[in-house]
Amino acid sequence: MPAAIERLSKRLPRxxxxxxxxxxxxxxxxxxxxxxxxxxxxLLTETPDSDIEMQPLFYESLVVVAGPQSSWSRRRKLTLSELVDVPWILSTLEAESGSPFVEAFRAAKLSIPAATIFSNSLHLRISLLATGRYLTLVPGSALQFGPGADLLKALPVALPRWHLPTAIFTLKGRMLSPVAQVFANCIRDVAKPLA
Structure with a gap:
């Protein structure tokens, strides 16, 4: 979203x-x-509501991250088994069955790590990562486009992608205004590298 807004604000300053x-x-x-x-x-369910139109953009990856000063950030190789007992900051969706995080640990026949802290706030996560004690997950798109990427160190741990896409949703039968159409097109262009 920030990359699309920045691109459009240069083209349409008003x-x-x-x-x-x-x-x-x-x-x-x-x-x-x-x-x-x-x-x-x-998308959080297999299909959107019947009055909602969906245009898939990409399947989001999740990246395991630490603060740059963390001992974890200096590791060149990591296995999931080494991360079971680490203090994790997770969102409720990341800890639910079906999330890439949970599925990766299940596939490795490991216990699912318990979250020490539940939060959807990226600001809180980045602040706590600075202590060096915690690990968390961030969307790959946030790591690529989001602010504060220099405050995060991606760890060498592979997780599967979400099986439901990130998408543009609109109301069925509703024509978009010209500005909304331009914005949607810009979102599609920005998202292409993530597809």
Whole structure:
């Protein structure tokens, strides 16, 4: 999202963007109430609601990260078995069955690490990673495009991608305004390297 906004703001300096964060159901309700035109999110169920149109962009990867000062960040090789008892910061979705994190540990026949801290806040995660004690997960797209990437050190641990795509969601039968269409096209262009 930040890369698309930056690209468009150079092209359309008078552009005004309003971003709303929240759960998928909250975001879809904003579509239904016509308070927004598009939602960019990862699909959380196998199919969207019948009134929602989906255009897949990419399948998000998850990256295991530590703070740059962490002893983990100096390791060239790591196995999942070494990470079972580490203090983890996870979101509830990352700790649920079906997440790439859980599936990787299950496939390796290992116990699923317990989260020491549950949070969706990237700011909190980055702040706590600076202590060197914790590991967390970040979307590969956030590591590539997001702020603070220099505060994160990707660890050499491979996880599968999410099996549900990150997509553009719109209300079926609703024509997008020209500006929303330009924004959606820009999102598609920015997301191409992640596909």
């Amino acid at each position: 552009l005004r963007v309003r971003l709303e964060q929240g759960t998928a159901s909250h975001q879809f309700n904003l579509l239904r109430q016509r308070q927004c035109e598009i939602v960019i999110s990862r």
